[in-house]
Amino acid sequence: MTETVNQLEVSALVKRFGDRTVVDDLAFAIGKGEFFTLLGPSGCGKSTTLMMIAGLESPDAGTIRLRGDDVTRLPPERRRIGVVFQNYALFPHMSIVDNVAFGLRMHGQGKRAARAAAEEMLDVVELTDLHRLPAQLSGGQMQRVALARALVTDPDLLLMDEPLSALDRRLRQTMQFELRRLQAKLGTTVLYVTHDQEEALVLSDRIAVMNGGRFEQVAPPAEVYTQPVSAFVAGFLGESNQLRVRLAEGEAPDGVVRLAPESVGGRTLLARRPVEAFDEGLLVVRPECMRIASGDAARAAGAEGLPATVDDVTFLGDHLRVGLLLEDGTAWTAQLPPGAAAPTVGSSVRVEWDVQDAAYLATAPQQARR
Amino acid sequence: MEQALQKTPAPRDAPSLDPQATVAIDLRFRRGRSRIWLLAVVPGTILLLLVIVAPMIYMARYGVVVGIDRWWMVLGQPPGSTILVRTVLVAVQVTLVCGLLGYLYAAALVAAGPRLRMLLFALVFVPFLTSVLVRTYAWMILLGKSGPLSALQNGLFDLGLIPTADGGLLYNRFAVLVGMVNMMLPLFVLPLYSVMSKLSPQLAPAARTMGANRVGAFFRITLPLSAPGAAAGATVVFTLSLGFLITPQLLGGTDDLMIAQYMLIRLHTFADLTSASLLAIGLILLVAVIVALFRVFYPIENLVVAGAGQQARRRGIRRSGAAGTSRPDRGRWWRILVRSLSDALAVLPWGVITKVLALVLGVFLAAPLLITIPVSFTNDGFLSFPPSSYSFRWYAEVLGDPGWITSLGESLKVAALATVLSLVVGLPIAFFIARAPVSQRVRSIVLVLSILPVLIPVIVLATGTYVWFLQIGAVGNVFALAAAHSTLGIPFMVVVVVSALRDFDRRTEMAARTLGASAPRTFLAITLPLLRPAILTGVLFAFLQSFDELFIALVLASPTAPTLPIKMWLATTENISPALAVVSNVFILFTLVVLGLLMVFSRTRKNLKKASR
Ligand SMILES: Nc1ncnc2c1ncn2[C@@H]1O[C@H](COP(=O)(O)OP(=O)(O)O)[C@@H](O)[C@H]1O
Ligand SMILES: [Mg+2]
Numbered sequence: 007m008t009e010t011v012n013q014l015e016v017s018a019l020v021k022r023f024g025d026r027t028v029v030d031d032l033a034f035a036i037g038k039g040e041f042f043t044l045l046g047p048s049g050c051g052k053s054t055t056l057m058m059i060a061g062l063e064s065p066d067a068g069t070i071r072l073r074g075d076d077v078t079r080l081p082p083e084r085r086r087i088g089v090v091f092q093n094y095a096l097f098p099h100m101s102i103v104d105n106v107a108f109g110l111r112m113h114g115q116g117k118r119a120a121r122a123a124a125e126e127m128l129d130v131v132e133l134t135d136l137h138r139l140p141a142q143l144s145g146g147q148m149q150r151v152a153l154a155r156a157l158v159t160d161p162d163l164l165l166m167d168e169p170l171s172a173l174d175r176r177l178r179q180t181m182q183f184e185l186r187r188l189q190a191k192l193g194t195t196v197l198y199v200t201h202d203q204e205e206a207l208v209l210s211d212r213i214a215v216m217n218g219g220r221f222e223q224v225a226p227p228a229e230v231y232t233q234p235v236s237a238f239v240a241g242f243l244g245e246s247n248q249l250r251v252r253l254a255e256g257e258a259p260d261g262v263v264r265l266a267p268e269s270v271g272g273r274t275l276l277a278r279r280p281v282e283a284f285d286e287g288l289l290v291v292r293p294e295c296m297r298i299a300s301g302d303a304a305r306a307a308g309a310e311g312l313p314a315t316v317d318d319v320t321f322l323g324d325h326l327r328v329g330l331l332l333e334d335g336t337a338w339t340a341q342l343p344p345g346a347a348a349p350t351v352g353s354s355v356r357v358e359w360d361v362q363d364a365a366y367l368a369t370a371p372q373q374a375r376r
Numbered sequence: 377m378e379q380a381l382q383k384t385p386a387p388r389d390a391p392s393l394d395p396q397a398t399v400a401i402d403l404r405f406r407r408g409r410s411r412i413w414l415l416a417v418v419p420g421t422i423l424l425l426l427v428i429v430a431p432m433i434y435m436a437r438y439g440v441v442v443g444i445d446r447w448w449m450v451l452g453q454p455p456g457s458t459i460l461v462r463t464v465l466v467a468v469q470v471t472l473v474c475g476l477l478g479y480l481y482a483a484a485l486v487a488a489g490p491r492l493r494m495l496l497f498a499l500v501f502v503p504f505l506t507s508v509l510v511r512t513y514a515w516m517i518l519l520g521k522s523g524p525l526s527a528l529q530n531g532l533f534d535l536g537l538i539p540t541a542d543g544g545l546l547y548n549r550f551a552v553l554v555g556m557v558n559m560m561l562p563l564f565v566l567p568l569y570s571v572m573s574k575l576s577p578q579l580a581p582a583a584r585t586m587g588a589n590r591v592g593a594f595f596r597i598t599l600p601l602s603a604p605g606a607a608a609g610a611t612v613v614f615t616l617s618l619g620f621l622i623t624p625q626l627l628g629g630t631d632d633l634m635i636a637q638y639m640l641i642r643l644h645t646f647a648d649l650t651s652a653s654l655l656a657i658g659l660i661l662l663v664a665v666i667v668a669l670f671r672v673f674y675p676i677e678n679l680v681v682a683g684a685g686q687q688a689r690r691r692g693i694r695r696s697g698a699a700g701t702s703r704p705d706r707g708r709w710w711r712i713l714v715r716s717l718s719d720a721l722a723v724l725p726w727g728v729i730t731k732v733l734a735l736v737l738g739v740f741l742a743a744p745l746l747i748t749i750p751v752s753f754t755n756d757g758f759l760s761f762p763p764s765s766y767s768f769r770w771y772a773e774v775l776g777d778p779g780w781i782t783s784l785g786e787s788l789k790v791a792a793l794a795t796v797l798s799l800v801v802g803l804p805i806a807f808f809i810a811r812a813p814v815s816q817r818v819r820s821i822v823l824v825l826s827i828l829p830v831l832i833p834v835i836v837l838a839t840g841t842y843v844w845f846l847q848i849g850a851v852g853n854v855f856a857l858a859a860a861h862s863t864l865g866i867p868f869m870v871v872v873v874v875s876a877l878r879d880f881d882r883r884t885e886m887a888a889r890t891l892g893a894s895a896p897r898t899f900l901a902i903t904l905p906l907l908r909p910a911i912l913t914g915v916l917f918a919f920l921q922s923f924d925e926l927f928i929a930l931v932l933a934s935p936t937a938p939t940l941p942i943k944m945w946l947a948t949t950e951n952i953s954p955a956l957a958v959v960s961n962v963f964i965l966f967t968l969v970v971l972g973l974l975m976v977f978s979r980t981r982k983n984l985k986k987a988s989r
Contacts, residue, residue: 062889062890081889081894083889083890083894091883093881095884097902097906098906108893108901112888155887159891159892
């Protein structure tokens with residue numbers, strides 16, 4: 007194996023159920039040691055993709071390569087992968103240690119050696135009292151057993167399907183950090199599935215945002231968050247303020263486009279120029295990039311703005327949340343630092359943002375970008 | 377994802393192939409896979425053809441070759457016609473009484489606290505598992521001239537319920553009805569309770585907050601919602617009553633025959649295969665009509681498979697309409713009458729009343745299981761109650777009689793064979809129903825076909841197998857008998873395993889595959905162990921079905937090797953000696969052992985379920 011061989015390479019993967027295409031021409035690659043996350047709403051085809059890679063579902067087209075070898079037609083037991091299922095899928099009739107030793111036994115290890123290795127791995131995930139049955143464990147403990155069971159055979163690739171979704175919020179956060187620690191320690195390559203954007207941002211090296219069986223954007227967390235390539239991505243990760251716009255006449259500086267809002271007449275707004283040009287779409291600005299100025303204040307240099315009415319103001323501890331109504335009734339929110347002066351409800355203000363923080367995005371899904 | 381495992385091929389070796397070749401492999405593979413699934417239903421199909429279909433066709437042949445006059449002679453004029461009408465009448469009576477008592481009992485079961493519920497459930501479930509022959513024999517003691525209830529005979533005679541005041545309570549219609557209700561009540565209560573226990577306990581109280589009183593809440597909420605369970609129970613009770621033989625034969629009068637008794641006489645006493653076959657066809661058509669009619673209310677096969685409860689609820693809700701809202705009374709006189717009547721009734725302490733009545737019914741259900749114990753220890757040379765003194769005399773007699781011991785051995789042999797066959801045939805069918813990549817329609821057809829034998833009256837099966845096995849020279853063959861018996865065990869096996877498979881979390885199997893286990897190894901290491909409690913439950917039911925079965929054995933077993941029920945049946949028709957109480961206790965002991973094992977298995981099942989949640 008040379009350094010350049012990817013741990014997982016998927017190309018032109020398609021899966022249909024009846025006449026519904028659930029996974030639509032997916033292609034991506036994961037490098038060794040990478041933590042790669044499929045993020046998308048429920049029903050967008052994440053699990054199906056994972057199951058095809060595991061060999062538990064057969065693709066209608068496309069190839070799957072693990073460390074360079076085509077495994078598309080290989081049964082799951084010969085793929086050298088580990089899977090952590092959503093509900094853990096522990097074997098209820100086996101003790102914890104037997105659960106973990108199972109994979110080693112199947113790979114031909116003797117009973118004693120397998121048990122010893124299993125105990126070692128359970129030590130790594132910090133589990134004791136190894137002869138209990140799964141029914142006697144808490145959710146977090148089952149999670150650890152499932153993880154140990156998947157990792158003990160030293161798989162080339164670890165697949166995880168929403169492994170933390172059954173845990174409560176506190177435990178989920180603890181497990182996220184532990185997962186990260188463990189992955190760094192063992193150098194495992196992980197393909198992770200979740201519909202929780204926060205989880206994806208915390209854990210991943212790269213995130214693939216998935217929608218309707220296709221990728222909308224594949225990029226590191228920061229880029230996905232700050233430079234979404236589509237309205238869907240912007241809407242799915244964090245909050246965003248949106249306004250329907252179309253491309254306007256008139257010259258604009260380099261790297262910037264001039265846009266005309268459809269329902270707020272008589273002015274144009276500048277925004278970052280997208281990679282490909284299109285005639286109409288959405289202007290998208292994050293709430294934390296917004297400022298509020300008094301209605302008659304002069305426009306700051308390099309800033310854009312629109313008149314608005316303050317609808318409500320909420321103090322949320324680490325920030326101040328201001329609900330705004332634009333002239334056409336569109337609801338926006340601005341997020342101000344906790345010390346900022348709270349505008350009066352009902353007053354007319356000007357909401358402002360830097361041109362660099364405004365994105366011009368297509369409403370229809372664009373082709374995935376590497 | 378559901379079908380992932382069955383789609384997973386046996387090892388495919390060449391990792392990189394051109395697309396054309398890949399498609400070819402896939403197709404070849406797909407064909408191979410469906411062949412494997414076909415294989416799963418082959419043993420069952422063979423068995424069904426051999427033991428059910430062929431006999432039925434062979435029997436039907438009699439119906440076709442004889443002329444219409446013969447049909448008329450057998451079914452159209454006395455005694456055939458009177459017997460037919462009487463049979464339907466008795467079945468209607470039994471069903472109505474069971475319906476009334478069954479609702480009361482089920483309501484008490486639902487309302488009871490955990491301990492009372494356990495008691496009431498045991499009182500209905502243990503008799504359900506116990507041989508009808510044994511329980512009927514016990515009623516012969518209970519109702520007999522020297523039995524504990526003989527003091528009632530004057531009163532019952534005055535009420536006109538029994539024909540004479542000095543012959544004990546036996547050998548009349550009253551005794552038949554008491555006995556049949558006793559046999560059938562569990563069959564009504566169990567399905568009804570299974571539906572009622574799934575209804576939300578908040579429903580009736582909710583209705584009462586909307587102005588319905590207790591009585592109104594029962595009639596407008598509980599009754600319509602539980603109707604599917606009642607329909608299923610009534611179907612079973614009614615169809616079984618139509619073909620009932622043991623109880624009317626042992627408790628009824630000789631001039632008050634039911635159709636199954638008449639068939640047995642034609643078949644066994646006169647070897648009149650034609651009449652017996654015509655009667656059997658008549659009976660089975662009657663049963664088919666009844667089942668079809670009841671299916672309008674509720675498809676009973678739904679009740680035996682998981683998920684039925686939900687559907688039951690949905691249907692019930694549709695039927696009951698806006699059950700919760702009590703309409704304002706418009707002053708119509710009859711409305712006022714009904715309302716005030718139900719208000720008056722609602723004042724009664726219904727909770728206490730149902731519980732007390734249910735306990736009385738429980739005693740009625742348990743009585744036949746309890747009476748044989750003191751009787752078996754009697755020191756008297758004949759049947760009397762209470763015994764004048766006690767001893768082990770009859771135990772010594774039975775154990776010292778090689779006849780009883782050989783019969784026991786014969787029964788065990790047949791039951792063991794039948795159980796093995798039920799397992800071998802039933803298990804693949806259960807997998808087919810739960811997992812084969814076929815349409816829902818095919819699944820239900822296979823399910824209905826595999827539970828078909830329990831819907832056919834046993835006497836019809838007996839007649840059919842007899843005429844057919846006589847033809848192919850299989851009468852007296854222990855394997856033939858076991859095969860026939862296995863068709864009675866398979867339905868239980870299939871139903872229990874299918875419902876376990878529906879609850880099965882297939883991700884455990886997937887996990888095993890990803891951990892390096894091949895498909896067969898996954899089956900052995902994961903699937904089978906997780907199904908073990910369900911399979912063992914099915915095994916026990918199948919065993920009991922064969923061990924208790926009388927009539928198929930009666931016509932098929934070799935006369936030199938009677939099974940225990942045959943020997944007991946023959947002995948009952950001769951004289952009812954206390955030795956039979958001893959034999960009864962053997963049956964009851966078997967039942968209790970089975971029950972104990974069932975409880976252990978159901979506990980493991982629950983644990984496993986909890987773990988894979
Ligand atoms: N075995 C199947 N048969 C038919 N449709 C399926 C099957 N498995 C999944 N689907 C459908 O495919 C879509 C994607 O499912 P899935 O991959 O589980 O989504 P996700 O994991 O992203 O929530 C869903 O709409 C689901 O209903
Ligand atoms: Mg999913």
